[in-house]
Amino acid sequence: MIWFTWRQFRTQTWITIGALAVIAVALAITGHNLADLWTSSGAATCHTNCGTAVSTFLHEVRGGVGDKVYNFALALMYVVPALIGIFWGAPLIARELEAGTHRLAWNQSVTRTRWLATKLTIVGGASAASVGLLSWAVTSWAHHIDHANANRITPLVYGARGVVPIGYALFAFVVGVTMGMLIRRTVPAMAATLAIYIAAVVSMPLWIRAHLAPVRHTTTPLDLSRIQDLMIKPRGAMEVVSGVIPHGAWVLTNTSITTTGQLFTGPANPQYCGENQGATACLNWVGSLGLRQDLTYQPASHFWPLQFTETGIFLAAAVLLAGFCFWWTRRRLT
């Protein structure tokens, strides 16, 4: 059964190896350039006050091919698990049912359970391995850029680094297998798998991820020299947002609150914040109100705890779905 799973999977294996090789070469070449840029901009050797060196580095990167590779790798890490779910997961059972070959396969001297277990293990293992390799390569390649941008824990980059792509891939794979088993037709199963994958990958950062590690909550006096936003809206409503953010953190909420702890919404004092006054007058008036910055965030140090917890969640979901597949093929599939 192991040989046969490989035989059925042969083409996909070669395609994957080829694609991984091409990506590896591209990353290796551009990675070399990145390392050079890192040293030449001075960011490699600086210890304190690296602001200029880092911005030089980023500026150089954005001007070259490294930028394109960065964006491509980012997209790739989200697309690959979806592809795995669609092309490796959905056809696993659906294709056999569609072609009727299950009437051949399930009459050999292997039980359905063993048949499914072998397929899930081998193809699932291949998914985990290939995405693991890819994620390791991309994370290493983008190491300096992520350090310079200090945005590794923010949603878009987070999902393309570390171990969560493995969780996404295995989850998408098992979702694919399940959809194929329930829907019994390959193409509709592919569509359903894609829909579920997108829903899961979008919902996670929106609603769940923020709660996977203890959220940090700080209130500090407003630093007038580092205001990010000072907006005066129609009818005098105001919004003040401070630009003071811990390095590398994922900001969840950032508002300004009054001395009583309420959200500051104005109204703008027309004496200082009217149309004829300058920005400085309004700013000084705001400063006199004793506002504080109310910040909730996940610090950079929570990156790996969040990664492991989130991967664990997706793996658990995958395991549950796999168990359902075993039960369904054994008892219900007719």
Added chain:
Amino acid sequence: MIEFHLDGRSGVAPYMQLIQQVRQAMRLGLLTEGDQLPTVKDVVAKVAINPNTVLKAYRELEYAGLVAARPGVGTFVIRTLTDESLAAHGPLREELRGWLARARAAGLDSESIEALFVTTFRTPIEETA
């Protein structure tokens, strides 16, 4: 080695057809004493019938004393029919002529004689062996 064929339309049971073909072959001298009949596997590989049918036919031939099965070797013919039957033809023909004359004298027409002959002729093989 003889080959069998089946006539699906003749109304005669398959095993009977096999028996008849063996006897016919023996009568024509195609099978003589010591010749081996085709194995069951060879027969069904050519004629696509149930192996039990062939076994049944061979068993009948064995009861009739025409063949003998040697386990592990095959089924062999143990008699020759040619000279016996040739020798018996003459007297039998005479008897038949007499019978026909008596039948006509009794008032049977050709069709009645044929019907009588055919129905009597088709009685099971055990009575005629």
Added chain:
Amino acid sequence: MSPVLQAEGLSKRYGRRLALSDCTLAIPPGRVVGLVGPNGAGKTTLLHIAVGLLRPTAGRIEVLGGQPASGAAQLAKVGFVAQDTPTYAGLSIADHLRFGAHTNPGWDQQVADDRITTLGLDPSQKAGKLSGGQRAQLALTLAIAKRPDLLILDEPVARLDPLARREFLQGLMAYIADHGAGVILSSHLVSDLERVCDYLIVLVASRVRVAGEVDDLLAGHCRLTGARRDPADLPKGVEVIEGSHTDRQSTLIVRSTTPIDDPSFTVEQITLEDLVLAYMAQAATGAVRTAALETQR
């Protein structure tokens, strides 16, 4: 000797549709069994239950003393060729054989290779490029080479041309002659099965109508022709399966436990095809009568 297949009250329901109802069978070993019935009668359903691809909704079934598909040992005992002989179109013949070798502990590679050579097939040929007859032979090879005690074939010759059909049956019979396995063949044409079957099951409209040794069935059924008669007038022990009447004459297909001595009837042997047709007609009139009764209500 224990039966190869034993079923009691076997039923399979799909929503409101009853594919099999109340089937009771006891098939003796060592026979070539013909399962005959029109399309949609439930033959495939019955065979799929026997190999464990379907679960019955009621009743019991036992195949070779075990539950269908209950484990590797049970699966090894039963060889199955499904309708349309499914094969993996992208895999070669050799790949299929390797699949069989890897998934069946009882696999006999010699048998498989010999068959492929005898059939003149090229092992490197992809199954999708084979003709219908060649695919059927490949599927049969796969089923045979695992040395099962029972072979179940679902309409194996329906789509084959006459030559392919003959070759298929020749190969099948040669295998049985050598290894004494039991066979269950289904078909909607009796003519396909007449030459090879010694046990017959007639399945019409989800019910088993008659089952028994072919010799016994042919001896126990006959055609009565005679003056117009009410079927109820016949002696006890004679059951009318199908009857047709003109104003002067009645022709009845009957089943009888004793020989019929009544001189007012001409008694004739019937063929297997006549027998199956009679039971199919009986099922049809039964359905019509039920429908008529229902409309009366």
